[in-house]
Amino acid sequence: MTEAIAPVSAADYLARHEAKGLLRFLTCGSVDDGKSTLIGRLLYDTKLLFEDQLATLASDSRKHGTTGDELDFALLVDGLAAEREQGITIDVAYRFFATERRKFIVADTPGHEQYTRNMATGASNSDVAVILVDARKGILTQTRRHSFIVSLLGLKDVVLAVNKIDLMDYSQSVFDQIVADYRAFAAEFGFRTLVPIPISARHGDNVIARSVHTPWYEGPSLLDHLDTLDVESVAQTRPFRLPVQWVNRPNLNFRGFSGTVASGTVRVGEAVVVAGSGATSRVASIVTADGELPQAGAGQAVTLTLEDEIDASRGDVIAAANARPDVSDQFAAHLIWMHEDSLLPGRPYLMKIGTRTVVMSVTEIKHRVDVNSFQKLAAKTLALNDVAVVNIATHDPIALDPFAEIPQTGAFIVIDRMTNQTVGAGMVDFGLRRATNVHWQALDVSKASRSGLKQQKPAVLWFTGLSGAGKSTIANLVEKRLNALGRHTYLLDGDNVRHGLNKDLGFTDADRVENIRRVAEVARLMVDAGLIVLVSFISPFRAERQMARELLEAGEFIEIFVDTPLAVAEERDVKGLYKRARAGLIQNFTGIDSPYEPPLDPEITIESGALAAEAAAERIFAFLLQNGYLG
Amino acid sequence: MSSERMTHLRRLEAESIFIMREVAAEFANPVMLYSIGKDSAVMLHLAAKAFYPSLPPFPLMHIDTTWKFREMIAFRDAMAARLGFKLLVHTNQDGVAKGINPFDHGSSLYTHVMKTEALKEALTLHGFDAAFGGARRDEEKSRAKERVFSFRTANHGWDPKSQRPELWNLYNARIRPGESIRVFPLSNWTELDIWQYILAENIPIVPLYLAAERPVVERDGQLIMVDDERLPLAPGEVPLMKRVRFRTLGCYPLTAAIESDADTLEAIVGEMLLARTSERAGRLIDHDEAASMEKKKREGYF
Numbered sequence: 007m008t009e010a011i012a013p014v015s016a017a018d019y020l021a022r023h024e025a026k027g028l029l030r031f032l033t034c035g036s037v038d039d040g041k042s043t044l045i046g047r048l049l050y051d052t053k054l055l056f057e058d059q060l061a062t063l064a065s066d067s068r069k070h071g072t073t074g075d076e077l078d079f080a081l082l083v084d085g086l087a088a089e090r091e092q093g094i095t096i097d098v099a100y101r102f103f104a105t106e107r108r109k110f111i112v113a114d115t116p117g118h119e120q121y122t123r124n125m126a127t128g129a130s131n132s133d134v135a136v137i138l139v140d141a142r143k144g145i146l147t148q149t150r151r152h153s154f155i156v157s158l159l160g161l162k163d164v165v166l167a168v169n170k171i172d173l174m175d176y177s178q179s180v181f182d183q184i185v186a187d188y189r190a191f192a193a194e195f196g197f198r199t200l201v202p203i204p205i206s207a208r209h210g211d212n213v214i215a216r217s218v219h220t221p222w223y224e225g226p227s228l229l230d231h232l233d234t235l236d237v238e239s240v241a242q243t244r245p246f247r248l249p250v251q252w253v254n255r256p257n258l259n260f261r262g263f264s265g266t267v268a269s270g271t272v273r274v275g276e277a278v279v280v281a282g283s284g285a286t287s288r289v290a291s292i293v294t295a296d297g298e299l300p301q302a303g304a305g306q307a308v309t310l311t312l313e314d315e316i317d318a319s320r321g322d323v324i325a326a327a328n329a330r331p332d333v334s335d336q337f338a339a340h341l342i343w344m345h346e347d348s349l350l351p352g353r354p355y356l357m358k359i360g361t362r363t364v365v366m367s368v369t370e371i372k373h374r375v376d377v378n379s380f381q382k383l384a385a386k387t388l389a390l391n392d393v394a395v396v397n398i399a400t401h402d403p404i405a406l407d408p409f410a411e412i413p414q415t416g417a418f419i420v421i422d423r424m425t426n427q428t429v430g431a432g433m434v435d436f437g438l439r440r441a442t443n444v445h446w447q448a449l450d451v452s453k454a455s456r457s458g459l460k461q462q463k464p465a466v467l468w469f470t471g472l473s474g475a476g477k478s479t480i481a482n483l484v485e486k487r488l489n490a491l492g493r494h495t496y497l498l499d500g501d502n503v504r505h506g507l508n509k510d511l512g513f514t515d516a517d518r519v520e521n522i523r524r525v526a527e528v529a530r531l532m533v534d535a536g537l538i539v540l541v542s543f544i545s546p547f548r549a550e551r552q553m554a555r556e557l558l559e560a561g562e563f564i565e566i567f568v569d570t571p572l573a574v575a576e577e578r579d580v581k582g583l584y585k586r587a588r589a590g591l592i593q594n595f596t597g598i599d600s601p602y603e604p605p606l607d608p609e610i611t612i613e614s615g616a617l618a619a620e621a622a623a624e625r626i627f628a629f630l631l632q633n634g635y636l637g
Numbered sequence: 638m639s640s641e642r643m644t645h646l647r648r649l650e651a652e653s654i655f656i657m658r659e660v661a662a663e664f665a666n667p668v669m670l671y672s673i674g675k676d677s678a679v680m681l682h683l684a685a686k687a688f689y690p691s692l693p694p695f696p697l698m699h700i701d702t703t704w705k706f707r708e709m710i711a712f713r714d715a716m717a718a719r720l721g722f723k724l725l726v727h728t729n730q731d732g733v734a735k736g737i738n739p740f741d742h743g744s745s746l747y748t749h750v751m752k753t754e755a756l757k758e759a760l761t762l763h764g765f766d767a768a769f770g771g772a773r774r775d776e777e778k779s780r781a782k783e784r785v786f787s788f789r790t791a792n793h794g795w796d797p798k799s800q801r802p803e804l805w806n807l808y809n810a811r812i813r814p815g816e817s818i819r820v821f822p823l824s825n826w827t828e829l830d831i832w833q834y835i836l837a838e839n840i841p842i843v844p845l846y847l848a849a850e851r852p853v854v855e856r857d858g859q860l861i862m863v864d865d866e867r868l869p870l871a872p873g874e875v876p877l878m879k880r881v882r883f884r885t886l887g888c889y890p891l892t893a894a895i896e897s898d899a900d901t902l903e904a905i906v907g908e909m910l911l912a913r914t915s916e917r918a919g920r921l922i923d924h925d926e927a928a929s930m931e932k933k934k935r936e937g938y939f
Binding site: 024025026027028097098099100101102104108109111123124126127130131251252254255256260262264265266293294295296305306307309320344356358359361413414417418419421426427428431 | 774
């Protein structure tokens with residue numbers, strides 16, 4: 007059943023295999039260009055398939071295959087049931103094979119347009135891109151799109167695999183024309199190497215070995231090329247960066263900073279800086295479980311101890327003292343949007359850069375890039391698969407590098423704060439200003455002294471609910487009550503503010519976000535002035551109400567949900583708006599064709615369907631009294 | 638992004654350490670699932686390295702189906718004690734009370750109750766928000782698409798469509814209360830890498846991986862070891878002593894042995910280079926039905 011193998015030859019093999027390098031590449035291109043087939047072919051021809059896998063493949067090929075009686079290699083890699091049934095690849099699959107020189111990790115990425123985000127994901131973890139083109143079809147929209155994304159993610163080495171050349175009679179002129187077409191548009195992408203190879207994944211021509219069918223082709227086979235390609239290791243030559251992952255404190259005598267060297271090298275005794283605080287020290291030791299090291303380079307996971315007791319924690323970047331990263335709270339970036347819910351400028355999201363997670367928002371979409379024509383287009387929001395150049399502001403200053411210089415400290419992901427989904431991927435172009443140069447102007451008279459004069463605790467009473475829910479009516483009653491008691495108040499009403507401050511805004515999702523952002527900022531200034539501010543706005547999205555809450559200090563934001571069912575509000579229809587919305591005369595009307603997201607944990611809920619406005623106002627007043635807002 | 642100068646094993650090691658540190662830093666209550674197999678052995682070794690000189694800031698947990706090889710249980714306790722890790726052991730007591738076993742109830746129901754349900758029960762009981770597992774992408778087709786951070790709903794369900802894209806090494810660790818993440822730090826390792834690393838780092842493994850004379854019976858072409866008297870024998874069936882070893886370890890009635898003379902690590906690797914059957918072929922549970930692993934995962938199987 008098994009042949010005995012002399013231990014000595016296994017040991018030899020191991021010694022050789024242990025010294026191997028690792029190359030990660032992705033295959034991409036339009037649907038049906040044969041990506042999965044190519045990977046299946048590589049696994050088959052490098053003898054990585056076992057007998058039981060081949061048996062499964064043979065039976066699957068008969069059942070679902072598209073290649074007649076031959077093995078359908080695509081079935082090897084299309085793993086999820088939905089994919090096998092539909093014959094398409096909807097997720098990134100990772101595959102592994104090895105040659106004498108290298109171990110390979112292949113990301114097999116989807117071709118369909120709606121899965122471009124998966125393709126970008128595969129590219130972010132690859133050194134080389136193999137872009138497939140169907141020889142019968144030539145360059146397609148997806149070919150251009152994928153090439154663009156590959157360049158955007160900083161890949162420098164590309165293989166143009168012209169597949170199914172067998173179906174074009176191994177024609178050199180077909181191949182040459184496709185290569186010429188490709189070079190024409192790819193010139194601006196700045197690829198370091200671009201190697202075109204005519205292949206047939208199905209029959210194996212020029213995949214592992216040079217094919218007799220293409221005597222006119224003088225270059226290497228695909229595998230030979232991947233085996234010998236010298237991948238430029240830029241990371242080692244850049245300045246030293248180490249994002250701190252975890253502070254290592256086993257006892258009081260040891261305090262180390264654990265992390266993976268993102269770029270450059272560091273030696274014991276070298277001067278380093280904690281980028282955010284600017285505190286400097288020298289490296290005392292580089293600790294690993296296998297002993298201390300004199301130096302560590304990009305990619306190594308280590309623990310640094312420093313000569314001085316300086317403060318650093320998770321999210322900080324330890325950097326070369328003589329080549330520091332930018333520290334900024336505003337920067338320009340390329341952004342790939344990856345979610346069905348559009349990006350809305352002004353809406354707060356989380357971003358994770360290195361080991362740091364901060365609140366950020368897009369302050370401006372400078373332009374969107376049409377990935378087919380590469381033209382710059384104006385945009386107010388970004389939809390799934392859009393690529394854009396944007397300006398971003400973060401809540402706190404962060405250490406960053408341009409992605410083109412140090413990808414590890416210039417790449418970030420965007421996370422939706424409500425759903426926790428990863429919704430975007432970004433690459434820093436450059437910091438917009440040094441945040442440390444712009445200080446908040448400190449003023450002598452404070453919020454406390456202003457509100458003290460008024461004998462009240464300043465706050466925002468934020469009324470949210472559907473149009474016609476009764477927000478303004480109740481807010482008006484509350485303000486009258488406070489005013490009669492000599493309290494200093496102001497009521498910001500949605501309709502009134504839209505006549506002035508916000509008259510340039512409409513009712514799209516993007517404009518609604520900006521509408522709320524401005525009102526929240528105005529309310530914050532008024533709270534700073536010591537006032538009790540009543541805000542009566544539909545404010546349909548949780549994210550923006552959360553943003554308003556976070557602009558204020560704890561206890562200053564009181565969310566009041568005027569919970570009137572749609573049917574009741576529509577029945578009242580004081581302003582006749584529902585009737586017009588139903589008739590299609592008003593677009594984007596909350597509750598009709600635009601969503602309302604009810605608060606999850608409001609301070610006060612008013613079931614206004616059941617409660618009279620006066621009683622509701624009384625409840626809010628009692629809340630203020632009980633919680634010490636009225637002195 | 639690569640560092641060609643590091644060998645592939647050192648790159649894999651550094652990647653796994655990075656993942657473990659991320660989890661330790663971002664989650665409130667992580668746990669490392671310890672299956673006692675070779676992949677778990679590597680995972681444990683990497684955890685000890687990742688946090689050195691500290692001990693890993695999370696416990697180990699073993700889901701004991703009560704049908705593990707006896708040698709596995711002895712090895713488990715010895716390893717935890719030797720490394721100084723905290724070890725939790727959990728068994729689905731309800732399943733034990735009902736006498737659920739792989740013979741009377743079939744491997745599918747048995748696995749569901751004693752592994753999947755037991756795991757969910759244990760995660761809920763301790764309120765773990767992240768659980769490390771030793772699964773590799775090269776094991777099986779639906780694993781090839783698994784994320785490093787695999788998101789699970791509050792019911793421990795896995796929905797392939799709601800998995801988050803993973804770009805660069807920026808893992809999104811955000812979850813809501815009750816939700817959890819399964820983390821696979823060995824995602825990019827292959828079986829050969831695992832053996833090579835065990836050899837290079839001199840990592841202890843359960844002796845069942847090495848060939849020895851063991852009592853086995855042959856069923857449907859698979860060699861099943863008679864590890865204790867609970868294995869029902871057919872009339873006239875007599876266990877034979879054969880020189881066998883295991884390529885993968887699980888519950889003994891569901892784990893097939895292969896005939897082999899490989900009694901050193903070098904010999905195992907040598908044998909692997911000639912091997913013509915894939916690792917999971919020895920796991921009887923994968924053969925139950927087409928796309929079986931994907932189905933199990935949707936239900937909460939690791």
